[in-house]
Amino acid sequence: MPVAELPITxxxxxxxxxxxxxxxxxxAQTLARSLKAIADPARLRLVxxxxxxxxxxxxxxxxxxxxxxxxxxxxxxxxxxxxxxILHREKRGxxxxxxxxxxxxxxxxxxxxxx
Amino acid sequence: MPVAELPITxxxxxxxxxxxxxxxxxxAQTLARSLKAIADPARLRLVxxxxxxxxxxxxxxxxxxxxxxxxxxxxxxxxxxxxxxILHREKRGxxxxxxxxxxxxxxxxxxxxxx
DNA sequence: CCACCATATCGACGTTTGTCAATGTCTGTG
DNA sequence: CACAGACATTGACAAACGTCGATATGGTGG
Numbered sequence: 001m002p003v004a005e006l007p008i009t010x011x012x013x014x015x016x017x018x019x020x021x022x023x024x025x026x027x028a029q030t031l032a033r034s035l036k037a038i039a040d041p042a043r044l045r046l047v048x049x050x051x052x053x054x055x056x057x058x059x060x061x062x063x064x065x066x067x068x069x070x071x072x073x074x075x076x077x078x079x080x081x082x083x084x085x086i087l088h089r090e091k092r093g094x095x096x097x098x099x100x101x102x103x104x105x106x107x108x109x110x111x112x113x114x115x
Numbered sequence: 116m117p118v119a120e121l122p123i124t125x126x127x128x129x130x131x132x133x134x135x136x137x138x139x140x141x142x143a144q145t146l147a148r149s150l151k152a153i154a155d156p157a158r159l160r161l162v163x164x165x166x167x168x169x170x171x172x173x174x175x176x177x178x179x180x181x182x183x184x185x186x187x188x189x190x191x192x193x194x195x196x197x198x199x200x201i202l203h204r205e206k207r208g209x210x211x212x213x214x215x216x217x218x219x220x221x222x223x224x225x226x227x228x229x230x
Numbered sequence: 231c232c233a234c235c236a237t238a239t240c241g242a243c244g245t246t247t248g249t250c251a252a253t254g255t256c257t258g259t260g
Numbered sequence: 261c262a263c264a265g266a267c268a269t270t271g272a273c274a275a276a277c278g279t280c281g282a283t284a285t286g287g288t289g290g
Contacts, residue, residue: 072269
């Protein structure tokens with residue numbers, strides 16, 4: 001499930017109870033899936049490289065060498081990140097350009113700190 | 116490595132360059148290790164239950180039933196969370212009480228959103 | 231001291247994950 | 261059209277992971 005579709009927990013609301021409700025099994029499942037997508041050193045570095053790039057767009061050929069992994073492996077990691085809604089893929093001609101989905105990481109971070 | 120020991124990235128500093136440096140392999144490795152610790156539905160629920168408890172302390176016997184897992188499995192997950200610096204274990208008599216390490220999840224969330 | 235209870239550890243098992251080589255697909259070029 | 265280059269997909273394999281039953285440990289109460 002893309003990060004953007006994850007339900008936001010009770011924004012606003014003046015009277016949150018002192019003891020919150022624990023996560024349901026389903027919400028824990030979906031949140032864990034998103035976190036698993038980013039909880040990998042290679043994928044963290046890939047996301048980091050995309051985020052650090054000046055124009056916010058990187059093609060696979062620019063990613064293979066910095067992480068020191070084969071092209072199929074990098075492609076696999078990118079697919080995981082795209083499926084999780086963290087990266088966006090845009091194919092132009094022969095190349096595929098990847099960019100950060102705005103707010104995706106922040107959304108994940110927010111849900112993590114309110115678990 | 117406990118979350119508390121993870122280096123904080125460049126707090127302050129007025130002149131961060133426009134394009135940040137990508138994560139080093141070592142930092143990606145340690146951050147991934149911490150994220151993996153929390154990126155599991157059972158562990159998310161365990162942390163959630165501890166966080167939602169009124170007095171902030173829960174013993175294992177109170178955790179086994181809500182997550183629907185065997186006692187050894189719950190004990191294993193709790194060990195992972197303690198080793199990651201997310202939960203704190205205090206043994207009093209026969210029982211072991213678990214509590215959230217203050218700021219651990221927030222620290223993780225912060226590093227996640229600045230990757 | 232012995233039996234009991236809560237918890238931790240061990241050993242085993244099936245599943246998932248990360249990785250690569252080989253191959254497929256599509257696009258631009260000679 | 262044939263070829264080359266960029267990327268995706270497939271298949272295979274080892275390593276890591278989640279889970280449980282059995283067992284060990286260590287404090288409590290009779």
